[in-house]
Amino acid sequence: MDSTPTTVPYLRIRNLSKKFGAFTALDTIDLDIMPGEFVSFLGPSGCGKTTLLRAISGLDVQTAGSIHQGGRDISTLPVAKRDFGIVFQSYALFPNLTIKDNVAYGLVSAGTPRIEIDRRVKELLELVGLPEQADKYPAQLSGGQQQRVALARALALSPGLLLLDEPLSALDARVRARLRGEIRDLQQRLKLTTIMVTHDQEEALTMSDRIVVMSNGRIEQVGTPDEIYGRPATAFVADFVGKMNFLEGRLVTSKRAIVRGAVLDFSEEVPLGEGAAVTVCLRPEDVAVRDIGEHSDNRLSVQVGVMEFIGNHFATTLHASGTGLNFSADFSINAVRDLGISSGATIEVALPPKRLRVFAQPRSATA
């Protein structure tokens, strides 16, 4: 993305709420999306991410609050008066029309001249890498190809905003991984403001400029993939994105806690009183195992539990000797090989203070 900060957001959402009877699906959402930005709405099902997308598209208008797109108030506009292209999980290609006719669908209706339509369709199909398939029917294409056609169709009218509703969920893992890159690449080339709804954190982390993590109709955190993963703002985000150990303990000082008999230091200052109940979060892959020395912080002598081979790493459970502390750790295959780590062995590990996140208990009460 451009590093020059743009001050005027392309999409501005203020105080957005959506109620279904007594149920609050969206609770006073505020969100700004910058021009050319790729933003993912991430969260478990029922968190409100789809509801938010439907409000932006006008499929299901919000109960209260406003949405501005490119300076225009679109809060209550009907779908057809808004400016977006949309791609669904189901592709929603018209089965009885050829690929060409599918892509040209909106152009024909807009009264574009024939030659212009042909040119544009050709251009779009080349853009999504399917120049040879123009005369086939959707059912004759693979899932990934169909989704690319859907993308071309959504781009045909050069919309200001691209909405992707779980676009890759129906595809198998290999195709999904490839298409991720292609969509992201296309988006960056077109500098097209894009919103994607997904429940797949990997998808969100690899494709987005920023991620909006949602839960219970609220935004938990907005940040770059790095921030979301590395510095989760809430225990929910910490739990939802990536794997996480939640270790319950008590503060000793603002930078130290006792967790099940083990003393852990962390670099971030926690503004809670001494003795406050806290949860210390630790990602399994952050457990350091190489170059552990006297000077290492949070050094623990641990016993290795059952080693599970995951494919590109090992997952295991460690028991810190002399304490009640158990936690999971991921070790690279290299480390396991080099250090000869095996089930039942006792080894030295360190928990880097920078990598520990501390939240007040109970977890759900964090804001």
Add this chain to the structure above:
Amino acid sequence: MATETLILPDRTAAVAPLRQKLGHDDWIMRGAVVALGLWLIVTVLLPLWALLSKSFQAADGSFIGLANFQAYFANPALANSIWHSVWVSLLSTIICVLLAFVYAYGLTRTCMPGRGLFRIIAQIPILAPSLLPAISLVYLFGNQGLVKWMLFGASIYGPIGIVMGEVFWTFPHALIIITTALAISDARLYEAAEALRASPRRTFWTVTFPGARYGLISAVFVVFTLVITDFGVPKVIGGRFNVLATDIYKQVVGQQNFQMGAVVGLILLLPAGVAFVVDQLMQRRQLALLSARAVPYAPRPDATIDRTMLAICSLIAFAILVILGVSFFASIATFWPYNLTPSFKNFDFDMMDGGGWRSYFNSLVMAGLTALFGTAVIFAGAYLVEKTPRFRYVRGFVQFLALLPLAVPGLVLGLGYIFFFNNPANPLNFIYGTMAILVICTISHFYSVSHLTAVTALKQIDQEFETVSASLRVPFWRTFMRVTLPVCLPAVLDIAMYLFVNAMTTVSAVVFIYAPHTTLAAIAVLNMDDAGDVAPAAAMAMVVFATAAVTRAIYMLLTQGYLARAQMWRKR
């Protein structure tokens, strides 16, 4: 905390929720939904209301409360009809559903040969007016019957004849429902049963039967409703055994007693209404049984079972063919039973009651118009009800109106049409006595099933088509014409076919509202039989059957030939 949550609702209530501005599409679609609603109010609800209010009125139109009902129940003969109707319908239902279950089992769960042929034969009764089986039964078991001895001295005129005729006529209806129920059973359950070494009998009672349970219950109610509201069979073969459906006819046409007809009509609405509600509930559960992961069951050959089922199904199919064949035979015999030389004397309809050949051509026109306009209104209507954004309450009400005819027996609807449309104060009075009222009444009569067919087809296509087109700023009607309609073409043809065949064969609703220049073939069958011209009645019934069968054949060719080509895109 508690106070805050208490205050919250007040706060939200104070601020009115945002309302989306309506686009062009919204205005058009909402307008069309309202128009459809008004259409259904005029063609279904108001006639029913007219009937209802008539039952509380004296002949001069003054309100007399329940006096008509009191009079009805005071007449033992009439009250007796309720009991007759109930037990004859129950008996017919049990026999019909049992036979249909066995037949359906043979079609879906065995490898007996000729299943395709058996399927076609089983559809024959749908193509004929219900009067046809009754006429055939007279020729088979009447006092001059070919095989009268088979009844061991009992008379075909009365409950025996009614039950036999109704079983024949309702058989395909039950069969379709049960076949569907059996066809969706999950093969994995059978594999599991086999793995657990369950005996075939145990597998049947623990897997097959529960799987088809809702289908069976649904079939029971559909058949029961059809029988209790059918008028053709008991009219021809009921003899002195009165049932509710013939009572209405007698009260109205025989005794000029419209009020009493309205009373009987209301009584007839009850079982049909209950059946309707139960059937709706059952269908919902049946759908829930269908999991996306179910694997279709593929039967394996089993010599004993296949042979047994072949024998049973052949017997049933033979019975159907005999009943059809006898009418054909009778219609070409010169003077049954004394002169059996073949002739076309019985096809000289112009010298008989019922309106002659003109009735037949009227029927063709009526059925054609019903199929054309009915399909257009019903499919477009289903589309609007399904796809109009928001507008929930109106759509719900229109949906209710669209399903209402399912609970209304044809006789009751027809009677309501007289009361409503023949009222000079009604601005629509001018359509009374025209072809138009027959077409409208027939569309209303068969609205619900067609509507459900359309809704099912619409639910099966991608729900996001409309969103995509709106985002591409394509008006909804363009997507309807270019995508929805072509994709749903099989269902659309299905509806047209259904309406055409039913319009050709129906008697019950139109019998009250036809006019001299709009006599219909199926009603001619009734009138000729009434006048004792039984052989010509059989002949006309055969002409109706042949027309429906030919149409059906054309439809099959269409779907297999042209449609297959036009729908190339379905192929992978």
Add this chain to the structure above:
Amino acid sequence: MNLCTTSGLRCAVVSITAAMFCLSTSVRAADLTVYTALEADQIKPYKAAFEKANPGINILWVRDSTGIITAKLLAERANPKADVVMGLAATSLMLLQKEGMLMPYAPAGLDKVDAKMRDPAASPEWVGMDVWASAFCVNTVESGKKNLPEPASWADLTKPVYQGQIAMPNPASSGTGFLMVSAWLQMFGWDEGWKYMDELHKNIAAYTHSGSKPCRQAAAGEYTIGLSFEYRANKTKKGGAPISIVLPKEGLGWDMEAIGILKTTKESEAAKKLADWAATAEANKLYAENFAIVALPGIASSMEFIQGDINKMLIKNDFAWAAENRDKILAEWSKRYDGKSEPKN
């Protein structure tokens, strides 16, 4: 897709043309809607003769059995569809008269009409055409097989030997049926009449909707004896049916077929022409081909298989009484015989 819409369109055009054709035939100016209970095979020559004599007027028949036509007329009384009622039982016309639905009109040649066969008023609301009377059709093949004696009288019909052998029309829907019941009640008296019917009921196999059906059923051997009327009996025998025709010796029930004009007609000129024609000798000659007694005295009848002077066999019939008590009679009949369900074989 394209193919589909064009073929649909073509289909629409065809049907709309067809619909317009239907409409255009029903809105011709000189159409006269005539409700009738005449037999389907009788009305053709009547129509042909009338239209030949009155070019430009076209009769549209609404034909059904007496009960249905009467019911229809009463049902539509608020907004009648018929212009003329022709060939309906006099008892039914008197019912319409009571309802004030008929137009008084003295057709040309009224003076020649038998005084007993018309509404006595100077401008009668109905004028008789002919008399139809009850007759039995007895299937000789079946009676031979079953060794049944031929019944000669109404009383004979109650003999146990005929159990399950007799069909008769339901008086509620059939004019022929009603005239029998009315005749029995008048001949035997109210109580004795019902007693007679109770006995007869034991032998009845079927009550039919139409007055013709019992004779046709007898002709087909479905039942041995059909209680019907003389025109149908004669015609059926002529058609080759193995039946003999019996006129019961106690006397024949009868009714008149009559013509009347609806007060509400918009085609009163044409309607009056039909009423005029109905009283002509020409028309009466046509009636005489079907019936023994017609409105103009002295026109010879030609009923091949009807023997004897029907005129002398008719019972004394009080039409006013019959019309007056029609509802009561039918209610009583329905109560007694409609509900008894299964035929006893």
